[in-house]
Amino acid sequence: MSNTSDRRARGASARGPVKPFVVLAVVAALAATLFAATRGGAGGGNTAAPIRDADLVIPVAEVTEAARFYPVEIEGTTLEVIAVEAADGTIRTAFNTCQVCYDSGRGYYKQDGGALVCQNCGNRFLPDQVELQSGGCNPVPIFPENKTVSDESITISEEFLGEARVIFSNWKTAY
Numbered sequence: 001m002s003n004t005s006d007r008r009a010r011g012a013s014a015r016g017p018v019k020p021f022v023v024l025a026v027v028a029a030l031a032a033t034l035f036a037a038t039r040g041g042a043g044g045g046n047t048a049a050p051i052r053d054a055d056l057v058i059p060v061a062e063v064t065e066a067a068r069f070y071p072v073e074i075e076g077t078t079l080e081v082i083a084v085e086a087a088d089g090t091i092r093t094a095f096n097t098c099q100v101c102y103d104s105g106r107g108y109y110k111q112d113g114g115a116l117v118c119q120n121c122g123n124r125f126l127p128d129q130v131e132l133q134s135g136g137c138n139p140v141p142i143f144p145e146n147k148t149v150s151d152e153s154i155t156i157s158e159e160f161l162g163e164a165r166v167i168f169s170n171w172k173t174a175y
Contacts, residue, residue, distance in 0.1 A: 058154040084127040092130035094139035
């Protein structure tokens with residue numbers, strides 16, 4: 001057996017044995033990438049493929065101060081709901097579209113640090129402001145009377161989601 005085939009037989013590369021810290025670094029990098037992908041990166045993210053023509057059920061356990069964006073498709077229109085934990089521990093919900101900028105196609109929010117930022121006008125909102133402010137340039141609130149909240153989940157009915165389709169008719173389409 002040659003030196004090369006002898007090393008390969010023992011699990012070493014032609015450049016020498018693989019160092020344990022290199023393997024550990026690669027595993028850590030892969031784990032971090034997987035975590036960021038499943039959590040949507042630093043700006044929160046979608047939890048799954050859009051829910052289609054059904055109630056949206058948000059597990060309370062997955063809502064944190066990093067905004068989560070939940071896609072829903074109702075009768076062919078894609079909508080998105082934001083869920084985020086405010087400083088007082090309450091969970092706030094809103095549609096991911098701006099009350100003023102929704103018709104621009106860019107009236108939606110991304111998280112930048114601790115704030116949600118409208119992609120059309122640049123206005124910034126803290127999680128504590130979500131769901132409490134109505135009117136003006138801010139995320140369209142989903143008030144308590146429009147959802148059912150339990151210790152385990154927040155449910156937003158298909159019927160209520162369907163009523164919001166009009167504000168998503170040009171969502172993320174015109175730039």
